[in-house]
Amino acid sequence: MLQEYVGEGSILLHQSCKDWEEAVTRGCAPLIKARLADPSYAEAIKANHRAMPYMVIAPGIMLAHARPECGAHGVGLTLMTLAHPLPFGSEENDPVSLVITLATPDDKSHVKMLEALTDFLMNGAAREKFLAAKTVHEALAALGEAERV
C-alpha cells in the first residue's frame, strides 16, 4: 500500500518550479521536515543527477534518491506533479512531469515501499489519474486504484 508511506504533506500537486534543481529541492522538503532526511540529502541527489541523468527512469518520470549515507534516516516518499513539464537533461525521457523522491536508511528497509511504487507506476490508468489530480484526495484515490488491480 503506497498510501502507507505517503505522510502528511508528501503529495505535492501542480507545483511550479523554474528548473529541475528547484523541483528536487521541493521534492525533498517534506522528507526533511519529517526528519527522514537531512538538508544535505537534496544536494546529494542533485550531484547524482548532474553526474548522470539515469534517475529519469521513464518518459516524464524522475525517481530522485541518493545513498543512505548521504543523509537519509528513514523510509519516506514524496510524490510531486509539476504544473509545467521541465527538461531534466534526459535525452529519451524529457520533459519530466512527475518527481518521486525517496529516502531509505539502508539497502533493504524500503523494499516494500518500492514494490508498492512499482505497482503504481506500472499501472498506466492510475498514473494518469494521479497526474491529473487537482486535490490530495483525488491523488490518494489514484494511488488506491493501483492497488486493486
Place this chain on the structure above:
Amino acid sequence: MKILVCCGSGLGSSFMMEMNIKKALAEMGVEGEVSHCDLSSAAGNKSDIYVGTRDIAMELTGLGGVVVSLSNMIDKEEMKEKLAAAIREVQAKA
C-alpha cells in the same frame, strides 16, 4: 543464467528493475538468478546479462556479458522483449 541490474546508487531504479525482471522471467518460464548493485560494483560481479537504463548501460559494455539498455523502466513489454533477445544471445554463445 545470471542477471545483474545496475544503477547509480544500487537501491532505487536497479531494485525496481530487479523486481520487474523476476516477474518477467517467471512469465517467460526462464530460470535465472537476478540481483542488483551500484555501477561501481558491477565489474566485480560477473554475470551473463547486465541490465541498466540507457546512461548506465553505456558503462556496462566491456564487462563480458550481454548488455540490455532500457529507456523506459516501467514498460513491461520493452523489458520482456529486450530480455528475451539477450537470453537468446547468451544461449547461442553457450
